[in-house]
Amino acid sequence: MNLTMLNLPVELQEQILDYLSRQDLLSLAQTCKSLSVVASARLRSIVPELDSAGFTRCIRVLMADSPRAAEIRELSIAKWDFKEEPFAPLIQPPSRRSSFLATLKSTIRKSRSPSVISLDHDHIILPCDPPSPPLSPIDFFQALTNMTRLRKLVIHAPQNALLWTTPVVVVTLREIYVHIGAESNPMLGWISYQTRINTLRVHCNGNKLREYRVHPPNSIFFPSLSFLTTNAEGASILLPESVVKDLHIEGLEDMARLERSSLVMAIRDSCEQTSLRRLTLTGHIIDIFECLKTLGEVGVSLSHIRLVLCGEITESIQSLVRLND
């Protein structure tokens, strides 16, 4: 009997399809009769990058239709314009965050002077149709609460800070990807509640994640975080708060000498706790090797290095071509 993917149990086929992009799944669903059912089901589990109006419609459906929301595994958020209304957190934050949240909520109250509305699941009013009122952050988090199988969250653009003030803990969430420029302090604060994530891509630029630190000794923010992609500042902040085994540092070309020094120290300290399985460095050749040199000087030992070079080879190849003229 020939062993092909089609002979595998559907559960295994689904896991294999997890590695495909949305476009790949779309092609597969349209061209392969045998896998179209599985591929189509997988497609339904992805909310792609939508414009603001489309995302609003999507959230409206997901907040009202729990079974449909429970199918969602990947959620992308592009720039979303929502109604700025006063609201209270759906879930009370853990006590360790109270100081940050108290400060943040106080700031919001001062800026908007709202009366605090107490909401829980029973009091949420679903939007009427038609006319459809604009959605608020509380609606978004209602939809998020309905997504009981959400594994991956992709944030494409900066959002209104109010979106991140409801500290929902998404227990199934494992991967968060934040595009460069979309990061903010409130969003990092929200991410810090997602303690079960194993993959995170976020850059920190003056962000104050340290303010949300867990203070009990020997405790860390992200005990399962093993894949981290960030910049030098993000590494300095996040490495002590996780057990990263696969580290990717981006933006080496923009790094100041002081930043490189703190990055190297953070990597060294991290390696003493959990050895790095792989280090990826993105930048210019000189910056990458300066970093490797400094890592070697402080005694870091690595068995697997990945170099992603930016912007120099074209010049090198052109000089080679001239050599042959």
Added chain:
Amino acid sequence: MIEDTSQILTSFVKKWSSHVEDAMPLLSSLETLEIFNEDLDQQHFVSKYGTKDQYHGMERNKSLMWGRKCPSLHTIRFPSSRWRIKREGEVLSVNREWCI
């Protein structure tokens, strides 16, 4: 068109050698190296400078150079191929495991 990949190796070594020497304390324990480049993928190279064979020849030469520099290195991967480094005494050779 580039006729001789040895010239590429010469330029490559010249460009990289000092950096690699600086980083030797770290690279001496290196077992696997992956090199990805935003500009120099195979398609880009073939369309502008040479042939697919020349591109793979360049990757082979790079693998040999890295193998000589890093005593523990056994695998080197580029965007279009992966090479296994073999050491028999002082003789070093590379075998391509896959390519696109």
